[in-house]
Amino acid sequence: MKTIKGPALFLAQFAGDEAPFNSWADITRWAADCGYKGVQVPSWDGRLIDLEQASSSKDYCDEFKGIAAEAGVEVTELSTHLQGQLVAVHPAYDEAFDGFAAPEVRGNPKARQLWAVDQVKKALMASRLMGIKNHATFSGALCWPYMYPWPQRPAGLVETAFDELAARWQPLLDFADECDVNLCYEIHPGEDLHDGVTFEMFLERVNNHSRANMLYDPSHYILQCLDYLDNIDIYKDRIKMFHVKDAEFNPTGRQGVYGGYQGWVDRAGRFRSLGDGQVDFGAVFSKLSAMDFDGWAVVEWECCLKHPEDGAREGAQFVTDHIIRVTEKAFDDFADGGTDAAMNRKMLGLEN
Template sequence: MRPVTMFTGQWADMPFDTLCSKMSSWGYDGLEIACWGEHLNIDKAVESDAYVRSLKDTMEKNHLQCHAIGNHLAGQLVCSRNDERFDVFAPAELHGQPEKMRAWAIDQMKKAAVVARLLGASVVTGFTGSSIWEGWYSFPPVSDEWIEAGYAQFADLWNPILDVYEQNGIKFALEVHPTEIAFDYWTTVRTLDAIRHRPSFGINFDPSHLYWQGIAPEQFIYDFKDRIYHVHMKDAMLNPGPRGGLLGSHITFGDMRRGWNFVSLGRGGVNFERIIRALNDIGYEGPLSVEWEDSGMEREAGAQEALAFVRRMDFKKSGVAFDKAMSNN
């Protein structure tokens, strides 16, 4: 069966050894380690063999493996228009300096490939940012040239990063997500075209971001079957009604006035049965990484419930047709 891991981004306030102990006791197989908070310092990992060894020792002591590392926050700064909202993603000494933040982020994304290799992971998950996300609704009118310039900027900034991934034998998996250069089917097509389908760049499949947009997650798997490098297990709940719209209404996650919310696995509307069958069909054998986000539920109970849900939902593909025996008569 596929290993079930936990993405540590939503647990970044918890010391790494405490987190590993909890995840192991609950039955998780491994981690997708976030590169922020208490869990993984990219610079320190590049500079110190002892630091890397300490992380590996902590995981080994708790019978956990590192299948991927997640560097979403730095990745966001690579292509975004870095105003004051983005300061929290960069070191304090760079706040208010957009281009210095971008340069720092590019360096961090390159180093992430090295660190993934050192930790024995094969994938770095994350974001790319986007200079054209704000043009998703074409008013004021958005020209084709403006959009093309955004994809060209993405290619110019990310191709040198991907060179480092290829040198280290690591793949980058973009979480297709609002505010990224790829946030739905068609933008994913254009993103892959922009970098000429480099094999080092693929997808961290997360159905929750597709579901509320009205995109069938399982179809997305088939459409990009050769690019599914990592899988997030995350659910979302639609909250239809006379007031709640899909754009979120500037209302905080967890508030039931919103038109949709992220919820613990199995409590939303994502059809994971179809997703597992689609993953089986394309031959995906990598981890199923729980990204637990539910502002209305206590997280430790939620993490344990999510693990049980994934274990129950996952299954191997049959090696024989159910009616094969009939042909033996």
């Protein structure tokens, strides 16, 4: 067994134009002051990282990591959630997602998709130069508008969507292998990879690629009424990253999983700060520790009620309290009477 590393913080929800959230040096010092030992970096945010330089300059990467180390934190992983989303976009979402892309490719879906692929490649190269083995991303979605089977889906529609999704990601998975980095897809509503079944459909089409792995976040399973603990048992060999995020699902006679188009405060399913929701993190940390999870516990703060800075500080302590320092010996070693092969045979009544 291995002791999970942490706590770490995903910086995407905190980066901003005001100090200390507008520069790499300041935000890492702030994270360390909150009690974090690591930070996960949104590679699209130029206030924190220059992805172009990071993908090509070992000196830049060493300096980048050095600034974090001086502040007291480690760079745990890079993320291309926004760029990965743009690897596959159904036309219904063109305008909604266009703002994720660089200005020069907006309004041009083909150019935007090529830009997104290039961005993921650059983040993988940067991960290699930084010595980071896992990378967080989204799969994007071609089939999501047809998630509910009404009107009846034409035969082959889903299969065609997943064939195309796999074709777009296969070269990136091969490139990730060249970089010795795992691509960890956050299993998330809005993505074609939104549960275990869809992940398996994708995995089959990329020939069970060893670099196609999962970012496990139980909050997204709470909102789907999916068994988030059984999910760990099923996919333990593919779970390489972990977002520690809480959620609650309180259905009523008026709304359930779909939320009735309400905002986050008024939905039956809501993201909450750590400890304020329904995830059994004691069980989650126990299962991940028992399965030899060799990664970081990364807080992703999303809450419709609590202030983010309060959520961040409380989250650091919450994770610290839940990380299990795994034992190096069995609790009943004191009662070991010592045995050998002959005694084992005697105890089984196998002696002549």
